[in-house]
Amino acid sequence: MRFLALFLCASTALAQRSATIAGTISSSLSGDPVAQAPIQATNRSTHSVYKTASSEAGQYTLTSLPPGAYDLSAAPNGYNAFAQQNVTLAAGQTLRLDIRLVDYQLDTLGDGREFRIELTSPHPTPAGPAPRTPEGKPDFSGVWYAQRPVDPGTPEPLPWVTALLKERAANNSKDAPGAHCLPRGITAAGALFPYKLVQTKTLLVMLFEDDIPSHRQVFLDGRGHPRDPNPSWMGHSVGHWEGDTLVVDTVGFNDRSWLDPQGHPHTDRMRVTERMRRPDLGHLEIEITIDDPGAYAKPWVIQRAADLDLNDDIGEYVCNENNRDPEHMVGK
Numbered sequence: 001m002r003f004l005a006l007f008l009c010a011s012t013a014l015a016q017r018s019a020t021i022a023g024t025i026s027s028s029l030s031g032d033p034v035a036q037a038p039i040q041a042t043n044r045s046t047h048s049v050y051k052t053a054s055s056e057a058g059q060y061t062l063t064s065l066p067p068g069a070y071d072l073s074a075a076p077n078g079y080n081a082f083a084q085q086n087v088t089l090a091a092g093q094t095l096r097l098d099i100r101l102v103d104y105q106l107d108t109l110g111d112g113r114e115f116r117i118e119l120t121s122p123h124p125t126p127a128g129p130a131p132r133t134p135e136g137k138p139d140f141s142g143v144w145y146a147q148r149p150v151d152p153g154t155p156e157p158l159p160w161v162t163a164l165l166k167e168r169a170a171n172n173s174k175d176a177p178g179a180h181c182l183p184r185g186i187t188a189a190g191a192l193f194p195y196k197l198v199q200t201k202t203l204l205v206m207l208f209e210d211d212i213p214s215h216r217q218v219f220l221d222g223r224g225h226p227r228d229p230n231p232s233w234m235g236h237s238v239g240h241w242e243g244d245t246l247v248v249d250t251v252g253f254n255d256r257s258w259l260d261p262q263g264h265p266h267t268d269r270m271r272v273t274e275r276m277r278r279p280d281l282g283h284l285e286i287e288i289t290i291d292d293p294g295a296y297a298k299p300w301v302i303q304r305a306a307d308l309d310l311n312d313d314i315g316e317y318v319c320n321e322n323n324r325d326p327e328h329m330v331g332k
Helices: 002-017 113-120 159-170
Strands: 020-027 040-043 049-053 061-065 068-075 082-089 092-096 099-101 141-144 148-151 195-199 205-207 215-219 238-242 245-251 270-282 285-290 300-307
Touching: 020 068, 020 082, 040 061, 049 061, 082 099
Parallel strands: 020 092, 020 099, 215 238
Antiparallel strands: 020 061, 040 049, 040 068, 068 082, 141 195, 148 300, 195 205, 205 215, 238 245, 245 270, 270 285, 285 300
16 A cells, blocks of 8 residues: 555656646637647657647647647648747646647638648558569659658757748748749648659659649769759759668758748758658658758758559649739738
């Protein structure tokens, strides 16, 4: 009984020391609750990750959190990802934090939330092994559904980035490049609409339906980067094989694109490393590492997946034709 009493006392003390984050998650436009939204808190010191999901009523609770500072994120399908850095919790504290999500298409008809959810949800795919090239490497060729998030990662922005993110949130992201028919950037390519990969022994070509420019080239012929690359929106990409993984190294960026809908910026020092695998016939696995010491305290790793689409092809996309976004991007 003495040991049981000691155990109960220790458990009670631990519960009193731990903290809680609770609240609701809903659409910022309609106010409707968002059910089954994945939510996670990452301890900034220990990097421990605590996860939960919202109820049918949009309520969520993250419990048993050690005191400290956390990065909170939520990325339900059909909505722009939410992130709030440096949420500080004291011992025994219960913090109320309601999350308001922005619908991907602002609740408009047509290519709205349901369209986006269908596009980036897992799809039935054919079974079988990954096809291989005559050289024995996995062949990534095919039409792929838009990449869906597996883990958006947790960026650690420098102070100037944090300030800029607040500014962009305050003015409703009125300067988002895509709204003005400018390229969204390398992390958005293939993440919004279907895309096609065409692979040869010396070149991987990526064709995108949803962006300008609508393509990328990854050189597989052993060349390096130019000594003085001309800064561009998509950078200069070279690839090499590590077993069945294609490692793509990209440098030579300008500093004008956004890395996500929240407006995370980057500098011209950014280097992007993509690790691409085709574990079987129907799936791609993509890991993207953003290394930009001018904007982030450490590299930021994003994990995504894509499903093979046997029944579609990419279409033509002309952003400047009938673009009605700029007149609405007026800020606050």
